[in-house]
Amino acid sequence: MDSPLNNREIASRKRREQVLDAAAACFVERGFHQTGMREIAKRASVSLGNLYNHFPSKHDMLIGLAELELSSVDPFVEMLMRNVRPSVCLREFTRAYFQHCSDHDAAILYLDIAAEAMREPDIAERFLQARSTLAEALTSLLFKGVESKDFGPSIVDTSTADLILDLIEGAAARGSIDASKPDMLMASIEAMVFAALRH
Amino acid sequence: MDSPLNNREIASRKRREQVLDAAAACFVERGFHQTGMREIAKRASVSLGNLYNHFPSKHDMLIGLAELELSSVDPFVEMLMRNVRPSVCLREFTRAYFQHCSDHDAAILYLDIAAEAMREPDIAERFLQARSTLAEALTSLLFKGVESKDFGPSIVDTSTADLILDLIEGAAARGSIDASKPDMLMASIEAMVFAALRH
Amino acid sequence: MDSPLNNREIASRKRREQVLDAAAACFVERGFHQTGMREIAKRASVSLGNLYNHFPSKHDMLIGLAELELSSVDPFVEMLMRNVRPSVCLREFTRAYFQHCSDHDAAILYLDIAAEAMREPDIAERFLQARSTLAEALTSLLFKGVESKDFGPSIVDTSTADLILDLIEGAAARGSIDASKPDMLMASIEAMVFAALRH
Amino acid sequence: MDSPLNNREIASRKRREQVLDAAAACFVERGFHQTGMREIAKRASVSLGNLYNHFPSKHDMLIGLAELELSSVDPFVEMLMRNVRPSVCLREFTRAYFQHCSDHDAAILYLDIAAEAMREPDIAERFLQARSTLAEALTSLLFKGVESKDFGPSIVDTSTADLILDLIEGAAARGSIDASKPDMLMASIEAMVFAALRH
DNA sequence: TATGAATGAGCCTTCATTCAT
DNA sequence: CATGAATGAAGGCTCATTCAT
Structure with a gap:
């Protein structure tokens, strides 16, 4: 009982x-x-x-939030690991992740957490962990795409995934600040990502 | 007198x-x-x-700093307007601006100003002004490059410059947090930028 | 049952x-x-x-402790009432009580209780009761000693016992603060007490 | 100017x-x-x-008070160093110092400072310094008295002054708590002190 | 212009105590 | 008897800012 x-x-x-x-x-x-x-x-x-x-403290609330943020990338990791054609998978991921990062409130909170992470190692830890999990999954996808000749081999290296994420996140964050048209932005991002992966 | x-x-x-x-x-x-x-x-x-x-207030100090930040992009704007081959110009700019954004202290301050900009319109104003000045200059360069057939025409639109800047800034910021090797990062960025501009 | x-x-x-x-x-x-x-x-x-x-409250814990303190003098009261030569009895008591008061932890607690007693009448009550029980027993011993000519009569009055206790307690407390040699202190106290009781 | x-x-x-x-x-x-x-x-x-x-803090206020307390013994140190017959000097000091220590408010504050001194070394430092200054002056007087045959030599050692102070302070503190007749107490103290110094 | 004492609202946190479970 | 979440007043202290000098 x-x-x-x-x-x-x-x-x-x-x-x-x-x-x-x-x-x-x-x-x-x-x-x-x-x-x-x-x-x-x-x-x-x-x-x-x-x-x-x-x-126990205000600080720990932020940690709690950072951990929530961390777990909010889980579905995207899963998405990247699905067994579909890499180029299709990447396109879907790019759209979905951009959408996710474009949420205005989340972007603001993200910025605050990032700013705090610069000074507080335990925030930084959570912050970077989520990021590297995502980057690893994306890297896997990219290499799979190169192998299957979906993507051109030329520029894919271990940094590429990180850069793609930087691009998506940065653009989304900026977009959510100056509130320009997100659809056009989305299209441009996609174009740039796939241009980088051309044969 | x-x-x-x-x-x-x-x-x-x-x-x-x-x-x-x-x-x-x-x-x-x-x-x-x-x-x-x-x-x-x-x-x-x-x-x-x-x-x-x-x-007059602490807030005004941050504005002062934001304005300093604003003027710190001036040399890069100048760099983009020089009369050299666009592809050369872009490569130099990419390197220089990445270096500039990779400075650890500047990155921290930048993040703080950005976070404050989310809540304070007068900070946001300065913040975005600097950004758009830079983006405009870069857009000019890109179009010039397309005209001169330095760059492929396919994906260059009014968002492309912003995305390139997002990429450079985002990568630099992240690099300054987790302190990975900046040289490799630089090379990857360059590769990605130029891949996007290929014919 | x-x-x-x-x-x-x-x-x-x-x-x-x-x-x-x-x-x-x-x-x-x-x-x-x-x-x-x-x-x-x-x-x-x-x-x-x-x-x-x-x-029922934190305060009552202190009362509980004060009562424990109170009962901790019982053995000394008994010691003073034993049927032995007053001078011998007094000497033994002096040593034992000094030792007792010299305990560092007890001294600290004692001070805290005393400080609280200044503001809280119910603490003060317990505090003073223990003291006066002891003082009465010592007074009896002193008068017995005067009667039996063990002690000189000159200065023994109703305050003497209190003063002897003040001396022992004060010296012990101070000794437990500045941690000087307790043995020497003990000898000096004994000398002073017996000097006061000479013929 | x-x-x-x-x-x-x-x-x-x-x-x-x-x-x-x-x-x-x-x-x-x-x-x-x-x-x-x-x-x-x-x-x-x-x-x-x-x-x-x-x-800078509440704690520092107590230190300030402890230092005031410290300097409040200065006149007594001076009194002990005057060039008068030791026994006269001692009698006057005993009365004056007892009076001083009998002040109810001062006694309460003294207790609080003492209690705090048990946990805070910087309070203890001030606390003990004042005490030892006084004890040294009294020790000098006692030895002078022994030399001049004012006092009997038997029990005067380096602890005696401390014990006399313990006695005066302890009795005064207790007297200020249970508010018994201070005059009688004073007389008893004097008797005990001089009994200890008899030939 | 330069100083730093003065203000009181506000900070995060801890407190002794209560009470539904 | 045992638990620990819940309460909100109070804790010491810092804050940006003002102003008499």
């Missing part, structure tokens, strides 16, 4: 999520350092003190 | 610069919001109150 | 002691006001909420 | 004193750890933030 225990655990987990959501919303609206714990508490409908039953 | 006034003016300008340098150093070290005015004052060897004789 | 109840009672009493020990250790290490209930709970291997099943 | 500078300096010093007085009053009333910075600020008629222009 572990259900009462589980109930409590579930409730606690829910609260944690609640808090994390509130924190994310606040950080997006006002930035990590401008957001006060009181704001987060109010937004999460939780008492100030209780915040600390779920996260 | 106005020479004593000029001396004062010069001295004041020097102080301003002194303060701005100190602010930049502090922002790089601890971030904009973590840095206190006292810290800046101490680092600039200026009294706390005197800070406000040179900048 | 009442044995299960007794078992529970015993277990509870054990827990109470456990908690009190933990509290004492914490108070010694960090002081009464610096110590948090969570700290005590952790040290006692008891849940935070359960603390309140044994003591 | 350094008067304007001095004026400011004087004002600042006055404020510091003001704050220290307020802190002392608060610490006496409610204890060091119970007193909040806001209380001190209010009592000193100073803004909360400004407190920190005069003391």
Whole structure:
């Protein structure tokens, strides 16, 4: 009869999520350092003190968010590993990942996390881990594409995947800031990526 | 007759610069919001109150820095407008600009300014202005290259310059975080850029 | 029939002691006001909420400790009432009590309790009661010693016992702070006490 | 014309004193750890933030107080070094110092400082320094008294002065707590001290 | 122009205690 | 009796900014 225990655990987990959501919303609206714990508490409908039953510090909330961010790339990794023609797979990935990175709120939060990562090693760690997982999957795909003659061999090396990601992320982030037409941007990105992989 | 006034003016300008340098150093070290005015004052060897004789607020210091950042792209704009073969010009620019963006401190500061720009329109304004100036110059070069058949025509449109800049900046920024080998990265970027411009 | 109840009672009493020990250790290490209930709970291997099943408040823990302190003088009272030559008895008592007061942890706790007693009447009550019990016993011994001509009569009055205790306690407390040689100190105290009681 | 500078300096010093007085009053009333910075600020008629222009931390206020305490023994040291008959000098000192230590507020503050000294080395340092200065002066007097045959030689050693101080301080502190008749106490102390120094 | 004391709102965090489970 | 999530007031301290000198 572990259900009462589980109930409590579930409730606690829910609260944690609640808090994390509130924190994310606040950080997006006002930035990590401008957001006060009181704001987060109010937004999460939780008492100030209780915040600390779920996260030992504000910093740890950001870590929590960074980890969420980390796990948000999982579907893209999966997408890259599907057994379809590399060029098709890449095209789909590019579109989907660009869409994902173009989300305005996520982009803002991403920037804040990145900025914090420059000063806080434990944030950087999470940050880079997600990135390298993705890059590795993409690298695999690229090499598979070269082998299957889907892509030209000339310029594919271990940095290429990273650069493609840099390009997608950078363009998406900038696009979400100055709010230019994302469709056109998407097309241009695709063109550039595939130009790089031509025979 | 106005020479004593000029001396004062010069001295004041020097102080301003002194303060701005100190602010930049502090922002790089601890971030904009973590840095206190006292810290800046101490680092600039200026009294706390005197800070406000040179900048009306902390926010204005960041604007000052953003403007400095803005003017730091001037040489690159000039570089892009020189009358040399577009492909040569582009190669040189790519290298120089990547180098420029790879500076660790500058990258950190850049990130902080960008993060602030998401919430503060007057920062965003300066931020985007510098970017679009550069993008315009690069676009000109690309079209010139297409005209002169230096570059293939296929994919060059008004977004291409922005994407190239996104790529360079994104790669440089990431490189300055995880400190991987910049030389290899540079070569890969060049390859990708020129692949995109092939006939 | 009442044995299960007794078992529970015993277990509870054990827990109470456990908690009190933990509290004492914490108070010694960090002081009464610096110590948090969570700290005590952790040290006692008891849940935070359960603390309140044994003591209604933090304050009551200090009272509990003060009462323990109170009862720690019982053996000394007994020692003073033994039927041996007063001078011998006094000498033994002086040594034993000095030793007792010289314990570093006990001295720290004692000081904290005393400081709290200045503001909290119920602490003060316990605190002074223990003291006066001891002083009365010592006074009896002194008068017995005067009667039996063991001690000179000149200066023995109702304050003398208190002063002797002040001397022993004060010296022990100071000794436990600056950690000078306790043996020498002990000898000097004895000399001074007996000098005061000479014929 | 350094008067304007001095004026400011004087004002600042006055404020510091003001704050220290307020802190002392608060610490006496409610204890060091119970007193909040806001209380001190209010009592000193100073803004909360400004407190920190005069003391870097609450801890430093206690140090300031401990140093004041330290300097409060100076007149007693002088008294002990006057060129009068040792026995007369000692009697006067005993009375004066007892009176000094009997002050209720000072005793309370003293206890708080002592309690803090057990955990904070920099408090202990100040605390013990004042004590040893006094003890040294008293030791000198005692030896002078032995030489001049004012005092019997038997028990005077390097600990004696400390013990006399322990006695006076301990008795005064206790007296200020349970508020028994100080005059009688004073007489008993004197008797005990001089009994210890008899031929 | 230059100084740094002064302001009080705000910071993150910890507190003793309660109470549903 | 046992648990630990929940509460919100209070903790010490820092903040950007002002202003008398």
